[in-house]
Amino acid sequence: MADRVTIVEVGPRDGLQNEQQVVPAAEKIELIRRLAACGLPVVEATSFVSPKWVPQLADAAEVMAGIDPDTPARHPVLVPNMKGLERAVAAGATEVAVFAAASESFSRRNTNCSIDESLERLRPVIATAADAGHRVRGYISCVLGCPYEGEISPAAVVAVAEALYSAGCDEISLGDTIGIGTPHAARTLLRDCAGSVPMERLAVHFHDTWGQALANILACVEEGVRIADSSVAGLGGCPYARGATGNVATEDVVYLLHGLGLETGVDLEALARTGDWISTRLNRDNNSRAGRALLARMSTSGT
Numbered sequence: 001m002a003d004r005v006t007i008v009e010v011g012p013r014d015g016l017q018n019e020q021q022v023v024p025a026a027e028k029i030e031l032i033r034r035l036a037a038c039g040l041p042v043v044e045a046t047s048f049v050s051p052k053w054v055p056q057l058a059d060a061a062e063v064m065a066g067i068d069p070d071t072p073a074r075h076p077v078l079v080p081n082m083k084g085l086e087r088a089v090a091a092g093a094t095e096v097a098v099f100a101a102a103s104e105s106f107s108r109r110n111t112n113c114s115i116d117e118s119l120e121r122l123r124p125v126i127a128t129a130a131d132a133g134h135r136v137r138g139y140i141s142c143v144l145g146c147p148y149e150g151e152i153s154p155a156a157v158v159a160v161a162e163a164l165y166s167a168g169c170d171e172i173s174l175g176d177t178i179g180i181g182t183p184h185a186a187r188t189l190l191r192d193c194a195g196s197v198p199m200e201r202l203a204v205h206f207h208d209t210w211g212q213a214l215a216n217i218l219a220c221v222e223e224g225v226r227i228a229d230s231s232v233a234g235l236g237g238c239p240y241a242r243g244a245t246g247n248v249a250t251e252d253v254v255y256l257l258h259g260l261g262l263e264t265g266v267d268l269e270a271l272a273r274t275g276d277w278i279s280t281r282l283n284r285d286n287n288s289r290a291g292r293a294l295l296a297r298m299s300t301s302g303t
């Protein structure tokens, strides 16, 4: 059997949290449904953060209520604190993601507290979720650079990864929030983190601001990572990282991985259509090169 990479689709959360326009809940639900139907095994659905901080996802409970109970995909949601966890569980979430940063300044801007304070706040959230049998992912932002501080030391990232993993996270996602990392740095950081967290529990989360995301994923896959985050049509950015573009496009990642002979379970043509659909709905450019190329080929061949 071919080696498999699990793609974690973050478009409905990481993508839509950064849209200026309000996307109706029904459209978010339809996006999630279409993504799951493409064969994506994990589609992050929404986020139970403070609606004052991220009003774009204030309808999180409504979105969760609209998810097909027979969906084949897992649908984790973001939670920043105990209140978020309670809201998420009440809305039916069975899988959650907490988030911290490797940069003090970003931690304050994103969660209004220091790194240590955020870890203190998250420990009981992780423990409560895990005790209830929920799977917990831990995100770390700014792993390859910070919009406020510039360089971030790999040791700072490893320390947060260790803290989240030892607190009970099942998986740690390394976020290049401002898309500034290059393959050598990404590979080296992954190797450092794998000294503390088993490689199979590590995920990579690249934004494409500097055009390095696919190269970074290739380097990390070569290094052994088998979980990659991405966003359909390259939706997204980060409200607390000015100038950050969207996540690497899922269509591009799937094309890369299939070209390497790796399995994803994703139907790339269906995904390209979904990327086209949401880009049209949002009246924004489709930021997937592979998606655009495939759509052009499909329209020429009439499929």
Ligand SMILES: CC(C)(COP(=O)([O-])OP(=O)([O-])OC[C@H]1O[C@@H](n2cnc3c(N)ncnc32)[C@H](O)[C@@H]1OP(=O)([O-])[O-])[C@@H](O)C(=O)NCCC(=O)NCCSC(=O)C[C@@](C)(O)CC(=O)[O-]
Residues within 6 Å of the ligand: 014, 017, 047, 048, 049, 050, 051, 052, 053, 054, 078, 080, 081, 083, 084, 085, 087, 099, 110, 111, 112, 139, 140, 141, 142, 175, 176, 177, 205, 238, 239
């Ligand atoms: C962490 C806090 C809550 C601290 O924010 P705070 O203002 O310090 O919190 P607070 O506890 O003082 O609460 C302030 C108000 O928010 C309410 N509140 C508090 N919590 C919740 C909640 N869960 N749900 C609903 N309401 C909540 C709370 O009840 C209160 O309401 P008031 O009494 O004023 O009416 C805030 O900073 C926050 O929500 N931050 C989230 C920011 C965010 O969502 N950023 C984007 C996600 S991270 C990301 O995108 C990066 C990632 C993961 O993709 C990886 C990468 O690329 O780097």
